[in-house]
Amino acid sequence: MEDSEQTQYGSTEKPDRGAVLNGHFDGMVKCPAPGGSGRTAAAAATSAAAGAQNPGAESGAHQPVMESWREERTRSVEDNESSLPSLAAAYTTILRGLGEDPQRQGLLKTPWRAATAMQFFTKGYQEKIIDVLNDAIFDEDHDEMVIVKDIDMFSMCEHHLVPIFGRVHIGYLPNKRVLGLSKLARIVEIYSRRLQVQERLTKQIAVAITEALHPTGVGVVIEATHMCMVMRGVQKMNSKTVTSTMLGVFREDPKTRDEFLALIRS
Numbered sequence: 001m002e003d004s005e006q007t008q009y010g011s012t013e014k015p016d017r018g019a020v021l022n023g024h025f026d027g028m029v030k031c032p033a034p035g036g037s038g039r040t041a042a043a044a045a046t047s048a049a050a051g052a053q054n055p056g057a058e059s060g061a062h063q064p065v066m067e068s069w070r071e072e073r074t075r076s077v078e079d080n081e082s083s084l085p086s087l088a089a090a091y092t093t094i095l096r097g098l099g100e101d102p103q104r105q106g107l108l109k110t111p112w113r114a115a116t117a118m119q120f121f122t123k124g125y126q127e128k129i130i131d132v133l134n135d136a137i138f139d140e141d142h143d144e145m146v147i148v149k150d151i152d153m154f155s156m157c158e159h160h161l162v163p164i165f166g167r168v169h170i171g172y173l174p175n176k177r178v179l180g181l182s183k184l185a186r187i188v189e190i191y192s193r194r195l196q197v198q199e200r201l202t203k204q205i206a207v208a209i210t211e212a213l214h215p216t217g218v219g220v221v222i223e224a225t226h227m228c229m230v231m232r233g234v235q236k237m238n239s240k241t242v243t244s245t246m247l248g249v250f251r252e253d254p255k256t257r258d259e260f261l262a263l264i265r266s
Contacts (some may be wrong), residue, residue, distance in 0.1 A: 075125040087115035124193030129208050132190070136180035137212065147171040148184045149264045154217040157228050166224025166240070168192075172209055173216035173249060173256070179209070189238035198224055200244050206216075206245040217248030219260045232248050 033110045091111035095102045102111065149169040157164050168188045172179075206220040221244045227241050249256045 031181060032173050073126060073128045075122075077126065080119050080126070084112070084115055084119070087118065088112045091115055101113060111117070121154075122194055124190045127190045127193075129187060129190060129212065130182055132186040133179065133212050136183045138178050138180070139176060140174065140178045141176065142174050142178055143176075143216070145171055145173055145260065145263070146178065146181075147260065147263055148181055151185050153188055153192045153222065153224065155192040155194070155196045155198075155201060155224075157226060158230070160228040161195070162227040162231065164192075164196065164198060164224050164226050168205065169210070169221045169223075170205065170219070171250070171260045171264070172213065172218045174213070175215050176211050177215075179213055184209070198222055198226070198241055202243040203245045206247050210247055215248065217246075217250040217253075217256060219247075219257065220245045220252040221264060 026109055088111040091114045092102045095107060095110065101109060102108070114137055147170065149167075151168040151170065153164075153166050153168045154165040170184050170188075187191070187208050191201055191208070202220050202222050206218045209218050209220075211216070221242065223240055223242050225240055229236055248259060251257070
């Protein structure tokens with residue numbers, strides 16, 4: 001990210017219905033279709049209209065839209081093992097391109113170290129939200145705000161492949177269901193350990209909590225330092241970027257939003 005900025009999601013921004021954000025279907029109300037599939041109301045209406053216009057269309061033309069937090073995983077442990085040699089070879093090419101000698105003593109193992117480090121930095125690609133949430137959602141008659149703040153976050157800027165680091169603050173209003181507190185940090189870890197932009201990361205965390213718990217509202221604020229601003233470009237050492245996503249009553253009710261923002265700053 002080239003400029004320090006403050007992005008306030010939820011005050012004026014209106015999501016496009018049906019817009020897809022890195023696997024998340026934003027602005028679409030998910031409702032179970034007969035038989036238990038996680039089909040959206042919009043998808044069901046589209047399918048019905050298409051069937052009326054073309055009765056001979058194949059039934060598989062419109063696949064059910066599943067909750068995205070249940071489905072995401074793009075890399076496995078086996079993928080790591082098979083791709084490690086080519087990834088290390090790519091780092092060898094980078095070292096040569098920088099004018100270095102990959103065969104000198106200090107760099108002999110650097111390509112393999114860098115390759116395994118990059119796989120760790122992006123390990124969120126081999127994890128699914130449902131893996132950590134499936135046994136940690138509890139029925140609880142609690143409707144007051146739950147906040148976990150100052151969650152450490154480390155990510156990688158997808159524009160320059162350099163670190164982003166900072167803190168995440170999460171709050172939600174339960175709707176008869178609560179989430180194990182440590183799992184909020186695990187959600188942050190899964191999405192931050194991918195190539196990211198801070199704006200998308202903020203929204204992904206909020207949407208995942210919403211899809212998993214169906215709470216009354218969710219608020220997420222991230223304060224982060226981007227090394228692409230500190231080490232290169234404008235080189236502003238003390239700049240921070242603040243982004244927020246407000247969903248449900250956090251978006252609609254100024255008092256609820258103000259209470260959340262006051263509590264994370266206290």
